Amino acid sequence: MSAGRVALLFFLSVSWFANCAPPTCYSRVLGLSKEIMVALDKMHKHNRTKLCAEFLPKMFLDVHNSCIMAKLRDFLYVAENLPVEDCRERPIVVYLKRKARVLYIIINRVCFRDLVYLTDDCEALDTGYSSPRYTEDRLQILEETD
DSSP states (O other): OHHHHHHHHHHHHHHHHHTTOOOOHHHHHHHHHHHHHHHHHHHHHSTTTHHHHHHSOOOOOOTTBTTHHHHHHHHHHHHHTOSSHHHHTOHHHHHHHHHHHHHHHIIIIISTTTSOOOBOOTTHHHHSOOOOOOOHHHHHHHHHHO
16 A cells, blocks of 8 residues: 555656746746736726726737837836826736836847747737738739739
8 A cells, every 4th residue: 555655646746847847938928928918907807906007008918929029118118107106006007017027028138039920010919909911922922823
């Protein structure tokens, strides 16, 4: 019976250590962007923070969009300079500023040249909708097939 317990303990410890692998740069960026989006959504829905949320720019984070750095920089500027002092001190705003700053630093310094940007549609970060844009090569292929 003790051999069975030892085997079970060994199996559980191996599976636990397997899940303890450090996150990759890409997975950390994805996780942070999701955390920021969830916090922004909560901020827009909660009655106490709706007024503060109106001052912040609309933001739909897509780590595959090359405009993400400019959008994060603009968001941080607005969040640091909110016109209502009460909003600047709200825990959710402080949390958002910290997470956005960490995401900006990770993308800019840690993941430098590791991320692949699939689009440059800056408007998609404001609206949440990405319109397909064809490059010249893709247009040329489309024209030749017609």
